[in-house]
Amino acid sequence: MPFETPNTGPLTPQSENPSGFAPLRIPLFRDRWIASTISGLGTWMQDTAGTWLMTALTRSPLLIALMQTAASLPVLLLGLLAGATADIFDRRKLLIFWQSWMLGSVGILAVLTFLGHVSPWTLLAFTFLLNIGSSMNNPAWQAIVPELVPLELIPDSVSLNAASNNLARAVGPALGGLLVAAFKRIDTGSASVFLLNAVSFAAVIWVLVNWKRQPLFKSTLPSERVAASIRSGLRYVRYAPQLQATLVRTFTYTFFISAIWSLLAVVASRDLHQGALGYGILNGSLGLGALIAATSLPKLRRMVAADTIITTATLYNVITLLTLAFVHVAWIIIIVLIISGFCWTSTMSTLNVSVQLSVPDWVKARALGTYLMIFQGGMALGSVLWGVIADRTSTPIALTVSACGLVVTLPIVWRFHILQGPVPDLTPHIPGRPAPQLLTSTDPTDGPVRISIEYHISPENYAEFNHAIHQLRGVRLRDGAIRWGIYRDARDPERFNETFLMESWLDYLRSRERVTAADEAIRAHVRSLHNGKEPPVASYQIYEKEITPSPHENPQLGEVSSST
CATH class of the missing domain: 3.30.70.100 (Alpha-Beta Plaits)
Structure with missing residues (x-):
């Protein structure tokens, strides 16, 4: 089913934009996209180098899988807070702060690794700190998309953002693995990758510093406090069935698919007997497939319903998990992973578009924060489970259990439909009548x-x-x-x-x-x-609160009758 908006027809019609690259004609979006690609390249280089460094520091599958947890857990803990702050405060200033936080975190990790003062727990701690910045950054980063492009270009913009991430994912892991392999010592090669990642954040900061932001929604009322903003965001999610369906599908998908990401390094090292470069190629195969998906999704969406895209991707990843478990031929796994990457991005981009198009701007960052929290929560919790199972049994058993979980839960989540029917018109409505005027002198914060x-x-x-x-x-x-x-x-x-x-x-x-x-x-x-x-x-x-009269106003009030 094609995505539609009221009174505008299909989004980005094929006759006008068959390729889905129209957002790149907008200079501000293009600059953001290029900077994001550079930063993403550094991030995926670090992901490969950090995970491979962990395999050199420890033989424990659990500690290796915890690298994925350290990357995902901050979003689970901070997703709502990140969304609330992005809806309250200036998103541009927030983004500059958190990009600087990430630059500092990975820069310190690079120095410690160069000096040889890194242990498995140090690596996990700084990976966690880095991803605190990422989790606080991402809701605001995604929420600014409607400020950069027209509504009808949002689906293509989301696809291009996915293409940016997956271009980095396709190239970054291989580059990261190659750079680590270029040094005699794994820690020196990893430290070099960490340093390059720190520098990559400067590109994003430069674009943000030069951005003259004009927000779409600006309240004339005092800003909500953070706690109240979180409550109102949760209340919105509770009474938004379309958003709830997206969140359910997101969690079930990422929880089981996380086995691919968290155990791929173990498969590369122990089953395929590959080094850092080999692991980077496997990881890059996922990214290559994801890049192909991101560039072809605009056409695919116009021909195939969102539910069909997600279901097909789910079934294929059952094959991927079983292949990783039982097939130890490198070239077969590479082909399977390329298609798996295509399915991954097709699903996650569709779910992201569903969030972008189903919530108004006043709560968009909170909705995206909740989505990212559910997404990374599924990744973090799944990674722990699959790591524990692999640690206590074997990697093939963990991958097989994950595949079975996808099959069992698919009929359950099928009733949660994604992007069915026309997209609601979420442009703000300007009230035709002024706000009621109170005749009593009441504090605006009084209530209920x-x-x-x-x-x-x-x-x-x-x-x-x-x-x-x-x-x-x-x-x-x-x-x-x-x-x-x-x-x-x-x-x-x-x-x-x-x-x-x-x-x-x-x-x-x-x-x-x-x-x-x-x-x-x-x-x-x-x-x-x-x-x-x-x-x-x-x-x-x-609500009228009880007022206790002063005894000076009526002396008899100070007397208490024994009959009462």
Whole structure:
């Protein structure tokens, strides 16, 4: 099923952009893409060098698999925080800070490795620190895509970002392995790769420093605090079924597929008897397939439904896992890994596009942070499990169990559909009416606030109203309501009362700013069913806290009667 947006038809029609490279004609996106490719190249060189250095420092499959966990766990721990900060603070400044953090972390690791002061746990610790920066950086990095390209180019932009990462993944591992192999000592070669990766972050920092950012969504209200921002992000996820489906499919896929990434170094070293260069070639084979996928996805999406792409990729990776487990012929594994890389990027790019197109800008970084948290959480938890199984049994058993898990869970997750139907119009809706003015002198942070709206519905419109008002429930709760209800008057069946609670008056004002065009269409439909000369009447009530009068105001209040 092709991706569509309201009133614009298919995204990037084939007649206008058959190749999917239109975003690169935009200078700002192009500069970001080039800088990201350079940085990604350094990252994948480091991934190979770091993992291979670990194989030289220890023989434990668990410690080797923990390299993948150290890379993934920070996102599991910090994904929501990263998304919240990216939605609250200036994304450009955040990105500069976290890119500098990563430069510093890998730079220190390079120095320690050159000096010979690196151990398995030191390597894990600095890999963890590096990926703290990556986890805090990524939601903001992905959320700025709509600020750089028009809505209709977002799917192609996501594909090009995947192409950037996978171009680096295709070339970086082989370069990293080659550079490590060029030195007599593995630690010296690895340190050289770490140093090059540190320098690569400077390219991204340079682009960010020169970016004159113009955000798409800018609230006129005070910013949310971080804790409140995280709560509102979680609330949005709870009441967004389309986003939930993406998250379920993401976790199940990455949890089992993580066995490929976490145990590939063990397969290369022990089963294929390869060195650093051989491991780099195997890792690069995944990247080559992923690069092919990223450049062909724009055409593929227009012909094949998203669910079909994900299911086909899942079934093929069952073959990949079993091949790694039982086939020890290098050239066969390389061919299998190239196709596996194609399937990997096809799936992850489709899931990423689903997030980008299903959430509005005010919560986009939090949604992407949640997505990345689920993605890396699946990778981290899966890597630990497969490492433990391989450590206590064997690598082929761990890979086989992972393949069986993919097969067993596929029928379960099939009901969670991805990108079905037209893409909702998530452009912000400008309210036609000014915000209600309060007659009492109330602090905007006081609450909770109860909003009550009265409707009169004719009997012939009852069924339609009932369906529409329950659609509006999801809108209210996603935009900030903490409770919602619809009540029918027992003595007047045509009279209905919609009631919802907000944490404060300020949160209610924020909810008005968060309404999208798609949300407003639902609300307008509900109001159109109201039967009356005047619009539905709304009332706004703020919780009245108990006030204890001072004894000086009424001396008798200080006396306590024995009868009470």
